[in-house]
Structures are given as structure tokens and as C-alpha cells.
Amino acid sequence: MKIKICGITNLEDALNAIEAGVDALGFVFYEKSPRYIDPFKAREIVEQLPPFVQTVALFVNENSSFINQVCTNAKMQLAQIIDDDNYTDFNILNFKYIKVVRAKEKKDLIENQGNYVLVDAFVESFGGEGKRVALEWFDNIDCSKMILAGGLNESNLKDLKGYNFFGVDVSSGVEVSKGKKDKTKMINFVKAVKEI
Numbered sequence: 001m002k003i004k005i006c007g008i009t010n011l012e013d014a015l016n017a018i019e020a021g022v023d024a025l026g027f028v029f030y031e032k033s034p035r036y037i038d039p040f041k042a043r044e045i046v047e048q049l050p051p052f053v054q055t056v057a058l059f060v061n062e063n064s065s066f067i068n069q070v071c072t073n074a075k076m077q078l079a080q081i082i083d084d085d086n087y088t089d090f091n092i093l094n095f096k097y098i099k100v101v102r103a104k105e106k107k108d109l110i111e112n113q114g115n116y117v118l119v120d121a122f123v124e125s126f127g128g129e130g131k132r133v134a135l136e137w138f139d140n141i142d143c144s145k146m147i148l149a150g151g152l153n154e155s156n157l158k159d160l161k162g163y164n165f166f167g168v169d170v171s172s173g174v175e176v177s178k179g180k181k182d183k184t185k186m187i188n189f190v191k192a193v194k195e196i
């Protein structure tokens with residue numbers, strides 16, 4: 001199962017996450033988030049990373065030229081896009097992307113089966129609040145292309161057994177405070193994923 005840690009704001013956390021064994025690092029380019037990072041500061045971090053780690057740029061209701069510009073400036077490889085208001089024209093994006101499904105009910109999952117999507121719990125602030133998606137909504141759903149986010153931590157990952165998620169994404173569950181990751185929590189999170 002692939003593992004992404006989101007809300008990276010500094011090099012130390014990025015390197016600790018990689019040492020723990022994650023596949024992808026997320027950078028938040030949504031200015032209202034406490035985990036926001038300036039694109040050029042993100043680039044400085046990215047330039048010091050080892051190979052084979054995917055860099056993911058998170059956007060909330062942004063137009064495609066902004067997304068292209070930030071991904072270029074910050075050297076991002078994949079855009080993670082919340083697009084509730086249809087601001088993004090996906091046809092003119094220069095980068096690979098994954099859409100975020102902010103799940104409010106099981107129907108939201110049924111509609112997105114078979115596509116690579118990141119499923120997060122619906123929260124007014126758009127994410128990073130530790131709120132979980134009701135796991136029973138995934139019963140009888142094909143989760144093999146879904147990345148689950150929302151309220152995951154080292155203790156509740158065992159609940160995902162049997163669902164066959166493509167990946168998991170975490171932010172607050174591995175933090176000491178908003179925007180600062182905890183090395184031990186990241187190590188334990190990765191270990192717990194491998195035990196699923």
C-alpha cells in the first residue's frame with residue numbers, strides 16, 4: 001500500500017518521512033492552511049531530496065494556470081486537486097493529477113469507483129482536521145484505486161484490513177503541532193501500514 005505524508009513544511013520532516021519509508025510527500029499550496037508553504041521554499045526542500053520519492057502539490061479551488069505555475073516553481077510531480085467550484089480546467093494541466101473526493105455519503109464513493117482518487121472526509125476547512133470517513137461506506141466498493149485520507153493514525157490503520165486501498169494519506173495523525181511532524185509517529189505509521 002502506498003503511503004503519502006502531507007503538510008510537509010521543512011526539510012527535517014521531509015527526510016524523516018523518507019527514512020520512515022513513505023512513497024510521497026505532500027506540500028500544501030492553500031494559503032489558509034496552517035501547513036501552507038511558499039512554492040520556492042518547497043522547491044528548496046525538493047532539491048535536497050533523494051530520488052524515487054514523489055512530490056505532491058495540494059490545491060484548493062485554483063485555476064489551471066496557477067497550478068501549472070506553482071508545480072513548476074516548486075518542482076512538484078503530481079497535483080492533488082480539490083475542485084469543488086470547477087475552477088480547474090484539467091485539459092490544460094501540464095502535470096499529472098489526482099482529484100480529491102470529499103466524501104459526505106456512500107454515494108460519493110460509488111460514483112468514483114475505478115478511478116484513481118483520494119478520498120477524504122468532508123470538512124468545511126477542506127482537510128487536515130483529523131476527521132475520518134465512515135469505513136462502512138467502503139463495504140462492497142472497489143477500493144483498489146482509492147487513496148484513503150482523513151483522521152488516520154498508527155492506532156486505527158488496522159481497521160483498513162480487507163479493504164484493499166491503493167494507498168493512505170495522513171497529515172495531523174503524525175504531527176506534534178500543525179505543520180510540524182513527529183518522527184516517531186511517522187515511523188510507527190509506516191510500520192502499521194505494512195502490518196495491514
Ligand SMILES: O=C(O)c1ccccc1N[C@@H]1O[C@H](COP(=O)(O)O)[C@@H](O)[C@H]1O
Nearest residue numbers: 006033126127128129130150151171172
Ligand atoms: O493539511 C491541510 O492543512 C489541508 C488543508 C486544506 C485541504 C487539505 C488539507 N490536507 C489534506 O487533508 C488530508 C487529511 O488530513 P488528516 O490526516 O485528517 O489531518 C491530508 O492527508 C491532506 O491531504
